[in-house]
Amino acid sequence: MKNKILIFNPRSAKGKHRIPNSILQVGASIYGTYDFVFVDGNLETDPWQKIESYFNTGEFKYFCSTVMPGPQLRQAIPFTKKIKEQYPDAITIWGGYFASNQFKVCVESSFVDYIINGPGDVAFPSLIQALEENNLDSIFKIKNLIYKNEKGIIIKTAKEQLLEQDELPSLPYQHLDSFYNLENYLSKTFLGRNTFSYHSSLGCPFTCSFCAVVPIYNGRWKAKSAQSVYDDVSYFKNKYNIEAIEFHDNNFFTSRKRVVEFSELIKNDGITWWGEGRIDTINKYSDADLQLMKTAGCKMIFLGAETGNDEILKQMNKGGTQTGETIKEFVKRLHPIGIIPELSFVLGMPAETPEKVMAQIEWDINFIKEIKEINPNAEIIIYLYSPVATEGSELYEQIQKAGFSFPEKLEDWLDPAWENFDLRKNPLTPWLTPKMVDKIMNFETVLNGYYPTATDFRIKGFKRSLLRGVSKIRYRTGFYKYPYEIKAMHKIWKYRQPETQGFYSE
Ligand code: B12
Numbered sequence: 001m002k003n004k005i006l007i008f009n010p011r012s013a014k015g016k017h018r019i020p021n022s023i024l025q026v027g028a029s030i031y032g033t034y035d036f037v038f039v040d041g042n043l044e045t046d047p048w049q050k051i052e053s054y055f056n057t058g059e060f061k062y063f064c065s066t067v068m069p070g071p072q073l074r075q076a077i078p079f080t081k082k083i084k085e086q087y088p089d090a091i092t093i094w095g096g097y098f099a100s101n102q103f104k105v106c107v108e109s110s111f112v113d114y115i116i117n118g119p120g121d122v123a124f125p126s127l128i129q130a131l132e133e134n135n136l137d138s139i140f141k142i143k144n145l146i147y148k149n150e151k152g153i154i155i156k157t158a159k160e161q162l163l164e165q166d167e168l169p170s171l172p173y174q175h176l177d178s179f180y181n182l183e184n185y186l187s188k189t190f191l192g193r194n195t196f197s198y199h200s201s202l203g204c205p206f207t208c209s210f211c212a213v214v215p216i217y218n219g220r221w222k223a224k225s226a227q228s229v230y231d232d233v234s235y236f237k238n239k240y241n242i243e244a245i246e247f248h249d250n251n252f253f254t255s256r257k258r259v260v261e262f263s264e265l266i267k268n269d270g271i272t273w274w275g276e277g278r279i280d281t282i283n284k285y286s287d288a289d290l291q292l293m294k295t296a297g298c299k300m301i302f303l304g305a306e307t308g309n310d311e312i313l314k315q316m317n318k319g320g321t322q323t324g325e326t327i328k329e330f331v332k333r334l335h336p337i338g339i340i341p342e343l344s345f346v347l348g349m350p351a352e353t354p355e356k357v358m359a360q361i362e363w364d365i366n367f368i369k370e371i372k373e374i375n376p377n378a379e380i381i382i383y384l385y386s387p388v389a390t391e392g393s394e395l396y397e398q399i400q401k402a403g404f405s406f407p408e409k410l411e412d413w414l415d416p417a418w419e420n421f422d423l424r425k426n427p428l429t430p431w432l433t434p435k436m437v438d439k440i441m442n443f444e445t446v447l448n449g450y451y452p453t454a455t456d457f458r459i460k461g462f463k464r465s466l467l468r469g470v471s472k473i474r475y476r477t478g479f480y481k482y483p484y485e486i487k488a489m490h491k492i493w494k495y496r497q498p499e500t501q502g503f504y505s506e
């Protein structure tokens with residue numbers, strides 16, 4: 001009899017019950033071949049108890065967890081360690097962005113046996129088969145795998161081509177439903193009731209040097225066709241009455257043809273949607289395309305603006321044709337159409353001197369204010385630059401020279417300081433002083449006071465006017481220090497920053 005498999009989604013954020021697409025896709029790759037259960041940390045009050053109850057049956061051998069940086073580590077690390085301690089014959093397998101990008105510290109930990117490096121559609125069933133057949137000599141032939149061999153050497157096998165996404169097996173929604181009612185995952189968001197989360201493409205064709213997608217996909221992108229995306233959406237609309245969709249793709253808008261086709265298909269369904277894209281890519285769409293998207297329900301697009309400074313965009317290897325001017329041009333075009341641009345900025349990049357770092361922060365603050373003049377509906381999300389291990393990139397070399405290094409032990413990632421790093425709220429980069437961090441954070445508070453997010457349905461009417469009135473002088477004069485009065489109002493009214501409206505939140 002085959003050993004059973006437990007696939008775990010560690011708890012990510014309070015109250016965020018997104019459909020766990022990562023583990024669903026892992027499940028799809030073994031559905032019908034192996035017996036497996038899902039455990040979702042987001043929906044369990046005590047997931048360890050659940051995991052233990054499965055392993056105590058003696059039928060389970062594989063503990064498999066998806067792991068992204070940040071709060072998921074709080075369960076992924078201690079649970080995996082406990083599995084190895086309590087069930088020494090168990091095999092632990094990790095996948096996901098943290099596992100792939102920080103693979104050294106994971107396999108050195110002694111409690112993570114294998115890492116699926118990128119897509120697991122072929123790698124995962126092949127690994128399970130090799131382990132079940134005790135065919136350990138063949139493991140090195142499996143692509144997209146990282147592990148430590150018997151000599152203690154870390155083996156990173158070749159990368160697999162990206163597969164045709166329409167040919168992959170369907171996600172086992174019904175199987176997930178047998179553990180957790182699927183309705184748990186259809187939450188109310190600013191987009192509408194019963195918001196569904198969908199992932200329609202893999203990777204990204206660009207190679208920005210600050211981005212965690214690059215070491216895994218290396219400029220490759222493959223997507224499902226518009227028709228198959230629409231078929232899945234229709235199934236959920238008919239069965240669960242969904243009103244909105246969040247597209248979780250890194251770059252939903254890469255193919256204009258696919259977006260236009262999808263918009264044509266969905267335009268009469270009354271569904272609102274959101275996705276992530278690149279400014280220069282979508283700026284090439286015609287006004288008619290953008291109008292069609294709006295009519296078809298596209299409410300907001302998350303866009304990596306990063307900075308308005310063309311030199312820094314080069315330092316980030318942003319690629320394409322994005323410049324400060326393109327950013328301004330695009331937000332201006334979206335204004336009359338009514339799609340909200342949600343612009344994310346990355347502040348606090350390294351420079352030769354502290355003065356230069358600060359000057360760039362101030363420059364970007366002014367650029368953001370200019371954007372708000374052009375399109376006051378634009379939502380602004382500010383991240384502090386948190387490096388990723390993009391080996392070989394100039395930026396990674398630059399930050400290592402500046403004295404930055406990642407933790408050497410897996411458990412060190414549980415330190416609150418490293419969690420803040422993951423959340424891109426207060427990185428531990430040596431070139432960023434507390435004064436600079438304060439400047440950015442205080443500006444963000446004043447900005448959110450003067451321009452309360454358009455999507456927080458609770459801050460409206462007199463609350464909105466009062467908040468704006470109180471923040472006006474600070475915003476206009478550039479005096480951002482100690483914005484306690486704005487913070488107090490935000491606290492009282494439980495203001496939610498723009499990023500917490502989407503899905504990136506604690
Ligand atoms: C949905 C999502 C979330 C959800 C979590 C949903 C959940 N799991 O419960 C929420 C909103 C909570 C979230 C939060 C955060 N996220 Co997030 N998130 C995503 C997003 C958009 C989609 C993930 C997904 O479902 N992918 C679809 C699946 C099919 O792809 P996949 O995960 O890559 O899985 C495949 C392989 O990796 C592999 N695999 C993955 N896991 C496993 C496990 C096993 C056992 C195996 C065998 C294989 C395997 O096989 C899968 C199928 O081929 C990704 C970006 C992206 N497009 O992937 C960012 C992303 C993973 N998030 C990211 C980050 C940084 C965060 C935050 C930590 C911080 C922030 N401020 O953004 C926060 C944390 C906040 C918190 N409190 O948790 C970054 C990670 C960057 C990095 N340095 O590694 C990403 C890459 C976004 C980005 N481009 O920067 N996130």
Ligand code: SF4
Nearest residue numbers: 204206207208211250
């Ligand atoms: S375009 Fe976006 S997803 Fe693609 S590499 Fe650059 S930052 Fe990452």
